[in-house]
Amino acid sequence: MQVxxxxxxxxxxxVVFCRNDAAGxxxxxxxxxxxxxxxxxxxxxxxxxxxxxxxxxxxxxxRGMTYKAACAGLNLGGGKSVIxxxxxxxxxxxxxxxxxxxxESLGGRYITAEDxxxxxxxxxxxxxxxxxxxxxxxxxxxxxxxSPVTAWGVFHGIKxxxxxxxxxxxxxxxxxxxxxxxxxxxxxxRYLAGEGADLWVSDIDPERCxxxxxxxxxxxxxxxxxFGLDVDVLAPCALGGIxxxxxxxxxxxxxxxxxxxxxxxxxxxxxxxxxxxxIVYAPDYVINAGGLINVNAELHRAPREKxxxxxxxxxxxxxxxxxxxxxxxxxxxxxxxxVAEQRIARIAEVQxxxxxxxxxx
Numbered sequence: 377m378q379v380x381x382x383x384x385x386x387x388x389x390x391v392v393f394c395r396n397d398a399a400g401x402x403x404x405x406x407x408x409x410x411x412x413x414x415x416x417x418x419x420x421x422x423x424x425x426x427x428x429x430x431x432x433x434x435x436x437x438x439r440g441m442t443y444k445a446a447c448a449g450l451n452l453g454g455g456k457s458v459i460x461x462x463x464x465x466x467x468x469x470x471x472x473x474x475x476x477x478x479x480e481s482l483g484g485r486y487i488t489a490e491d492x493x494x495x496x497x498x499x500x501x502x503x504x505x506x507x508x509x510x511x512x513x514x515x516x517x518x519x520x521x522x523s524p525v526t527a528w529g530v531f532h533g534i535k536x537x538x539x540x541x542x543x544x545x546x547x548x549x550x551x552x553x554x555x556x557x558x559x560x561x562x563x564x565x566r567y568l569a570g571e572g573a574d575l576w577v578s579d580i581d582p583e584r585c586x587x588x589x590x591x592x593x594x595x596x597x598x599x600x601x602x603f604g605l606d607v608d609v610l611a612p613c614a615l616g617g618i619x620x621x622x623x624x625x626x627x628x629x630x631x632x633x634x635x636x637x638x639x640x641x642x643x644x645x646x647x648x649x650x651x652x653x654x655i656v657y658a659p660d661y662v663i664n665a666g667g668l669i670n671v672n673a674e675l676h677r678a679p680r681e682k683x684x685x686x687x688x689x690x691x692x693x694x695x696x697x698x699x700x701x702x703x704x705x706x707x708x709x710x711x712x713x714x715v716a717e718q719r720i721a722r723i724a725e726v727q728x729x730x731x732x733x734x735x736x737x
Contacts, residue, residue, distance in 0.1 A: 387439075388439070391404065392404070392405040392406075396471075396474040400461070402460045403458060404431060405479070406438035407455045408435075408441065408454040408455060411453060412445060412452055413445075413450075413451040415453040416452045416487040416671060417457070417488070417491075418490055418492075419456075419498075420491040420493055421458070421498075422460070422461075422463070423460070423462040424460050430458050430460050436637075437616075438454050438456035440660070442716070442720070443661050447716050448662075448669060448689075448690075463494065475502060477506070479502065479505075484507075486508065488506075490511045496513050496520055510671035511674070519673065519680060519683070522666070522670040522671060523558075523563055523667070524563050525667060526664055526687075527564040527566075529664065529687035530560065530564050530634060530666065531568065532687065532690050532691040533633055533658050533664075534552070534609055534658070537631045538609065547571040548572035548573070549572060552576070552607060553575075553611065554594075554634070555634065557578075561577070561614070561634075564635065566592060569594075575588070575592055576607065577594045577595070577597065608630055610627060610632045611632075612635075613635040615636060616637050616638030616641075619641060621641075621646075624653070627655060631656045631658070633657070633663055634658075636664070637664065643709055644710075651706075651708070661712070666690065669686045669687050670683040697711050697715060
C-alpha cells in the first residue's frame with residue numbers, strides 16, 4: 377500500500393494504522409491539517425472491500441474536514457477515522473475501547489465523533505478510554521446525536537442554493553429528492569416537509585423510505601432512479617462518490633445540495649461537469665458543516681440552541697461562495713477551496729511570526 381504517494385494524500389500530517397486482533401479492530405486515523413486547531417472528525421464504521429478503499433475514504437474525508445472547519449470559521453483542523461468492519465454485526469465493547477486507546481495515544485491531536493455506522497452509544501464506550509471524543513450521550517455530559525444540527529445546516533444551505541438558482545429561498549412547493557434517509561436525511565425531510573416542499577426519497581433500507589413516506593408524505597423511488605427525477609433539488613445524503621460519470625448526465629435538478637461527504641467522485645472534473653450543465657452545486661463540506669458546528673459547541677460547553685443558530689450561518693457562507701464562483705467563473709467547489717485555503721494560509725503566517733522575547737509568556 378503506497379501511503380505517501382497515494383493520490384488522495386494531499387498535505388496530510390499523519391496517518392495512523394490501528395490494529396488489535398483480540399478486539400477485532402482494524403482502523404485508520406488520518407490527520408490532514410492542524411493549523412487552525414486539533415483535528416476533529418467522525419469515526420466511520422464500514423465493511424470496505426479492501427484496505428486501499430478504506431485508506432482512500434479516510435484521506436478524502438479528513439481533508440474535507442480541514443476545509444469544512446476553515447469555511448465554517450472554526451478553530452479546528454481536519455481529521456477522520458475509519459473502522460473496517462460491519463456495523464450491523466461487528467460492534468463490541470472491546471473493539472470500541474481498543475479504538476479509544478489509539479485515539480488517546482495521539483495526545484489530543486485528533487478528536488473523534490460519530491459518523492456513518494457509529495452512534496452516540498459507541499462514543500460513550502470510546503470515552504471509557506479517551507478524553508478526546510465528542511458526541512457522547514447527554515447523561516455523560518455530551519451533546520448527543522449531531523444529525524439534527526447537520527440537517528438544519530443542510531436545510532439552510534438548500535435555501536441559499538435555491539435563492540441563487542431560482543431567485544427565492546422559499547421552499548414551498550419545491551420538489552426535492554433526498555438520496556439516503558438515515559439520521560441526517562430523515563431530519564432533513566422533516567425540515568423540508570415543514571416548509572411545504574414536495575419530497576421523493578430513496579435508500580438501501582426500505583424501512584427508512586417507508587418511514588419518510590408515512591411521516592412526511594414522501595414518494596419512494598427505487599435506487600438510482602432518484603438521480604433522473606424531474607425535481608428542483610437533488611439532496612445526496614448517503615455515501616460519497618455518487619456524482620460521477622454515470623449519474624451527472626442523468627440529473628435534471630437545477631440544484632444539488634445535500635449532507636453526504638465527498639459527493640464528487642473526482643473533485644475537479646465532476647465539479648466542472650456540474651458547472652457546465654448549469655447546476656448549482658453546494659460544496660458538501662460547506663453545507664454539511666452543522667455536525668462539526670455541533671461538536672465544536674460541545675467542546676466549548678455551549679447549548680444545542682447555539683449550535684442550531686450557528687448552523688443557520690451556512691446560508692450566508694454558501695451565498696458568498698456562489699457569488700465568488702460566478703465572479704471568477706469557477707466551479708463552486710474550487711471557490712470554497714479558495715476560501716478555506718486563504719484562511720488557513722493567513723493563520724499559518726501568523727503562527728510563523730516570532731514574538732519578541734519580552735512578549736512571550
